[in-house]
Structures are given as structure tokens and as C-alpha cells.
Amino acid sequence: MANITPQTQFNSFDIPQGGYVAFDAMSLRQLIINRLNEQNVFTDQNFIGSNLSSIIDIIAYSYNTLIYYLNKTSNESMFSEAQLYENINRIVKLIDYSPVGNQTSTLSFTCSANNLTQGVYTIPLYSYVTTNGLNFSFNKNISFNKSLNNTIEELTNFENSTLLYQGKYVEYPVYTAAGDENEVLIVNPGTDIIDHFNIDVYVQPAATGTWLQYTPSPNLFLENGSDTKYQIRLNQNLNYEITFGNDVNGARLHPGDQVAVYYLKSDGVTGQVGPGALNKQSVLVGYNTPQYNKIVNDVFVNQYQYLNSVGLTNLTFANNTNSTTFNTQESVQSIQNNAPANYRSQNRLVTTQDYTTYVKTNFGNLIADVHCVNNNDYIAGYMKYFYDLGITNPQITDRALFNQVTYSDACNFNNIYVIVVPKSNAFVPNYLLPAQKQLISSSINSSKVATTETVFIDPIYKAISIGLAAATDMINLPIDQSLCVLNVKKTSTTLRSNQSIISDIVNVFKNYFNSNNFSLGQMIDVRNLTQQIYAVDGVQTFYTARTDNPSIYIEGLSLFEWNPIYPTLDAMFTTNNIKLNYYEFPFYNNINNLVNQINIISS
Numbered sequence: 001m002a003n004i005t006p007q008t009q010f011n012s013f014d015i016p017q018g019g020y021v022a023f024d025a026m027s028l029r030q031l032i033i034n035r036l037n038e039q040n041v042f043t044d045q046n047f048i049g050s051n052l053s054s055i056i057d058i059i060a061y062s063y064n065t066l067i068y069y070l071n072k073t074s075n076e077s078m079f080s081e082a083q084l085y086e087n088i089n090r091i092v093k094l095i096d097y098s099p100v101g102n103q104t105s106t107l108s109f110t111c112s113a114n115n116l117t118q119g120v121y122t123i124p125l126y127s128y129v130t131t132n133g134l135n136f137s138f139n140k141n142i143s144f145n146k147s148l149n150n151t152i153e154e155l156t157n158f159e160n161s162t163l164l165y166q167g168k169y170v171e172y173p174v175y176t177a178a179g180d181e182n183e184v185l186i187v188n189p190g191t192d193i194i195d196h197f198n199i200d201v202y203v204q205p206a207a208t209g210t211w212l213q214y215t216p217s218p219n220l221f222l223e224n225g226s227d228t229k230y231q232i233r234l235n236q237n238l239n240y241e242i243t244f245g246n247d248v249n250g251a252r253l254h255p256g257d258q259v260a261v262y263y264l265k266s267d268g269v270t271g272q273v274g275p276g277a278l279n280k281q282s283v284l285v286g287y288n289t290p291q292y293n294k295i296v297n298d299v300f301v302n303q304y305q306y307l308n309s310v311g312l313t314n315l316t317f318a319n320n321t322n323s324t325t326f327n328t329q330e331s332v333q334s335i336q337n338n339a340p341a342n343y344r345s346q347n348r349l350v351t352t353q354d355y356t357t358y359v360k361t362n363f364g365n366l367i368a369d370v371h372c373v374n375n376n377d378y379i380a381g382y383m384k385y386f387y388d389l390g391i392t393n394p395q396i397t398d399r400a401l402f403n404q405v406t407y408s409d410a411c412n413f414n415n416i417y418v419i420v421v422p423k424s425n426a427f428v429p430n431y432l433l434p435a436q437k438q439l440i441s442s443s444i445n446s447s448k449v450a451t452t453e454t455v456f457i458d459p460i461y462k463a464i465s466i467g468l469a470a471a472t473d474m475i476n477l478p479i480d481q482s483l484c485v486l487n488v489k490k491t492s493t494t495l496r497s498n499q500s501i502i503s504d505i506v507n508v509f510k511n512y513f514n515s516n517n518f519s520l521g522q523m524i525d526v527r528n529l530t531q532q533i534y535a536v537d538g539v540q541t542f543y544t545a546r547t548d549n550p551s552i553y554i555e556g557l558s559l560f561e562w563n564p565i566y567p568t569l570d571a572m573f574t575t576n577n578i579k580l581n582y583y584e585f586p587f588y589n590n591i592n593n594l595v596n597q598i599n600i601i602s603s
Contacts (some may be wrong), residue, residue, distance in 0.1 A: 051253075064319065088332050100196050100361055102165045102194065102327065103326070103365035106366065107319055112155065114314050115152060115314045117316050121311065122305055123315075124140065124141065126262065127287055130282070131282045134270075136276075141300060152249060163435045166266070166273075169198075169264055171292065172262065177244075178253075179253060181246035182220075184244075185259055185473070186241060187199070187241075187261055189238075201259065202262075203258070210298045211299055215230075216229070224250075238329070242259075259442060278319045309538060325423050352373055353372075363443075371419045415453050415455045422436065461586075462586045464561055467573050468554060483546050486544060488502075489602070506591075512529055512532070524577060525577040541555070543555045560572070561573070561586075
């Protein structure tokens with residue numbers, strides 16, 4: 001037998017390296033047929049329906065399926081390169097990061113009580129208010145004090161510490177435990193939109209028949225063997241995995257134990273409402289199912305004096321503000337940003353970045369942006385701003401004093417200062433409502449360093465408008481605002497109407513100054529804004545001018561920037577980019593009037 005070298009043992013296949021990923025089923029099928037034809041051994045491959053042809057089809061289409069998954073996942077194995085949600089979800093599971101799911105809108109409210117005697121009362125958890133087909137629920141037992149006897153009383157403390165969550169609680173089918181270590185219960189929501197932070201778990205041990213409330217843990221590894229805890233995670237299939245302990249880290253389920261799950265079902269974007277959605281006719285309804293009633297009797301009945309169904313009707317609700325916006329599940333980009341920071345913090349709030357990441361991740365439905373600083377940065381930045389304006393005691397201004405008294409203790413050192421811009425359909429400037437601050441503060445307290453106190457400070461809003469001062473460093477607000485205009489010269493060849501050009505310029509400002517596009521400490525890029533105006537079809541050139549003195553004008557865009565609370569102390573005009581400080585957030589002042597400040601001049 002002749003010697004066969006490795007080079008001549010097989011036929012030559014002229015396929016470029018890596019070219020296999022370009023094959024589809026039909027091209028591979030044809031390649032196999034061509035190879036068989038070249039060998040002149042078989043002929044059935046050319047006849048559709050033959051056994052050999054069927055085998056070739058099976059091989060080709062199976063190969064096509066494998067190539068599909070290879071193309072989808074070959075570049076998805078690395079954290080920094082993954083673009084598919086399913087893959088990034090699996091990757092971050094290795095560092096014990098749980099992506100955040102949907103977050104329902106929340107609603108601040110006012111509440112009045114009538115026909116109740118003096119005493120402390122409790123609204124049962126999952127009770128809800130219905131209005132215009134939408135439900136708003138309480139996610140826990142809410143107690144309040146009625147100080148006046150059988151008269152109408154505004155429950156101020158109750159209002160300032162509690163939020164309503166859009167949606168109604170759903171009772172998931174009872175799960176019977178097998179008794180495995182670290183047993184996992186899969187909650188498949190189907191078409192329901194589950195609020196990520198409102199999933200409750202109760203367990204009825206087979207040995208006692210009495211329901212127990214289990215509480216969530218960020219990581220079961222941190223728990224003792226007797227702790228009735230569970231860990232919850234949104235998996236790659238958008239189902240929730242509820243993991244129990246093994247009697248070493250968290251209590252283990254035993255065979256026959258019953259597990260009940262309740263989750264808040266949101267209406268999504270449809271559930272966002274404006275002021276006045278709740279009115280005096282909005283009725284509070286108690287949650288009521290046989291299983292729920294048994295759980296309440298076993299877990300809570302000895303702790304609270306619950307209002308019955310009649311007592312609930314003695315509470316009337318209204319709302320004077322917009323609800324917060326609905327927040328969709330965490331994106332791939334958000335996971336890539338938050339997962340490393342979460343891993344570094346190990347579920348403990350130590351550095352200012354830990355605080356910032358925690359608030360952004362857990363309260364995405366409440367906030368548009370947040371920035372946290374320590375004492376040094378607070379004094380050198382925020383407080384210095386007021387001292388530079390000549391305000392010697394900024395800590396006793398109305399909003400600063402309210403935040404200090406309500407949400408922190410008397411200690412004025414070793415604080416973490418939290419600056420939050422709320423997410424809302426309302427106008428800017430606006431501030432977090434008391435109940436929203438209380439919610440964030442309570443959540444932070446469970447993870448923060450014991451010796452650190454959290455203090456809220458409200459952002460400093462900076463108003464922006466087109467503007468040009470009559471003299472250097474002289475701005476007379478609000479008179480100067482009304483006297484400043486944008487004069488736009490049309491190109492000689494344009495067929496566009498004046499109104500359409502003005503409309504496009506106004507849209508440039510509206511899109512640029514959309515609060516969703518800004519963050520604390522951002523730069524206002526005047527040059528970019530100028531270029532966008534020049535890019536409007538029909539604009540040849542433009543300049544900022546004053547109507548009271550035509551000789552005062554400047555080519556291009558000039559802006560006023562000022563603090564609406566201290567307009568005489570902090571105001572300027574500029575044609576350059578504006579870099580804001582970490583505590584400042586911009587908005588365009590009275591943007592609806594901008595259309596009246598733009599004039600079109602023919603060339």
C-alpha cells in the first residue's frame with residue numbers, strides 16, 4: 001500500500017478559514033450534492049424524495065440551525081461585548097447580579113378620614129383605590145393615627161410617608177415544595193406586567209399549617225440557616241426565579257410545604273395619570289380571597305387593628321400631582337453599567353458611587369437623575385455656591401431646613417448628601433415629594449454603613465432662555481427676557497413658509513432641552529445648538545438681538561442662564577458652552593413662548 005501523507009489523505013476543500021459560518025441550508029445541501037457527483041459513486045442525491053436526498057436535507061438544515069446559534073452567541077460570551085438580553089442576563093448571574101424588571105408608576109396622594117374615633121388604625125396590605133378603570137394599591141400594612149374624634153381630619157403624616165403603586169395584586173397558584181436544597185420556584189407572568197419590587201412570598205409549613213411571611217434577601221449566602229428568606233431574580237426568559245435556602249444559608253423548604261406568591265400587576269404606561277385622577281369618590285377596597293384572609297390571620301392579625309370594609313370607606317383620596325412614569329425592564333446597556341458597580345459594593349453602601357448606583361437601580365421609576373456626594377464635596381461645591389452668592393446661612397433656607405429636619409438627624413458630619421431630580425410628567429423645576437424621599441431613605445437605611453447618615457438636598461435648577469444683555473454684566477430679569485429675540489434670515493431659494501421654519505427651530509430647542517436628555521452637571525452645548533439651528537432647511541443665518549435697541553445684537557446664539565430663586569444674584573449671558581456643577585440641572589424657561597421670540601427676515 002502506498003504511503004498516504006496527511007496532505008493527500010483527504011480531498012481538498014477550497015473553503016476559506018471561518019467561511020463555514022456563511023453557509024445556509026441550501027448552499028450546504030448543494031455543496032454535498034456536488035461532492036457526491038464528483039465521486040461518481042452515488043446518484044440518488046440528484047433525485048428529490050430519495051432516501052439519500054432526505055438524509056442530505058436533514059444534515060443541511062440541522063447544520064443551518066447550529067450556525068444560527070453560533071452566529072448569535074459567538075460574540076456574546078464576553079460581558080463587554082454581549083448585546084442580547086438573554087446572554088447578558090446569564091453572564092451577570094455569575095456575579096450574582098439580578099437585572100431589574102418593570103417598575104410601575106407611583107402616586108402621591110392626600111387622604112382625609114371621617115367618622116372614625118380617635119386611635120391608631122391600619123389599612124390592610126394590598127388594599128386598592130379604583131378610578132377610571134385603574135387600580136392603585138398599598139404594598140404593605142399602613143398605619144395612621146386619628147387624633148380627632150368623629151370629624152374630618154387630614155392625615156398629613158400618612159400622606160408624607162406613603163405612596164400608592166399603580167396596579168392590583170395577583171394571587172399566583174400555590175406551589176407545593178419538593179423539599180430540595182435551594183429549591184427554585186419559577187413565576188411565569190404570562191402577559192402580566194409584574195412590578196419588580198412588589199413580589200411577596202408566604203410559606204405554610206406542612207408540619208404546622210400556619211402561614212409565615214418570608215422576606216427577600218439580596219444574597220442567601222449572607223443569611224443564617226434559620227432565616228426565613230428567599231432570593232429573587234429575573235431570568236433570561238423574563239420569568240422570576242424565587243430561590244429558597246438549604247438550612248445553611250436560609251431556611252430550607254420541606255416536602256409538602258405550601259408557597260403562596262403575590263405580585264403587583266401593573267397597567268404599564270396606561271397607568272400613568274395626571275392631577276385629579278383620584279377624587280373624593282375614589283373608594284378604598286380591601287383585598288379579599290380565602291387564601292389571603294388565612295395568611296393575614298396567621299401573620300398579621302395580632303399586630304394591627306385593621307380597618308374593616310366599612311371603615312375603609314371612611315377614607316377619601318385625591319391627588320394634586322402627576323404620577324411617576326412607568327419604567328421598563330433594565331436594558332443591556334444599563335446592566336453593563338450597573339452590574340460591575342453592584343459587584344464592587346457587595347450589596348453594601350460604602351462609597352458615594354455605591355449610593356448613586358443603588359438609587360438609580362432601585363428607583364428608576366421615581367428619578368431622572370441622582371448624584372451623591374460626601375461632606376467635603378458638599379461643602380466645597382454646594383455650600384460654596386451659596387456663600388459665593390452672599391447667602392451666609394443657606395442651611396436655614398426653607399427647602400434645606402425641611403430636608404434636614406424631616407430626613408436626617410442633628411449630626412452635620414459624616415453624611416452622604418443625595419441630590420435627586422425626579423422623573424415626572426410635571427413641569428421643571430420640580431422636587432421629590434415627601435413620600436418619595438421617605439421611600440428612598442428607608443430603603444437606603446437597610447444597606448448603608450451604620451455610622452453614615454443620608455441627607456437629601458434639592459437640585460439647583462438653572463433657567464435658560466435666548467438673551468442678550470443691554471450692557472456688559474447687566475441683566476434685568478424678567479424685562480430682558482421679553483426684549484430678546486432670534487432674528488432668522490431665510491435663504492433666497494427656499495420655498496418654505498415662515499411658520500414652518502419657526503416651528504422647526506422651536507422643535508430644536510424642545511428636543512435639546514427635553515429633561516430626559518439632561519443630567520446633573522451636564523454641559524449645555526451652545527455651539528451644537530447653534531449648528532442644529534443652521535441645519536434647519538431655509539435658514540441662511542441668524543442672530544440674537546434686542547427689540548428695545550436694534551444696535552445691540554450678536555451673530556449666532558446668545559443665552560441667558562440664571563437661578564430662578566436668586567435671579568438678582570446668579571444671572572449671566574453667554575455665547576459659549578455652559579458647564580453646570582454637579583448639583584445643577586437645566587431647563588428652558590417658558591419654552592411655549594419661544595415661538596413668539598423668533599422673527600423671519602427675508603434675504
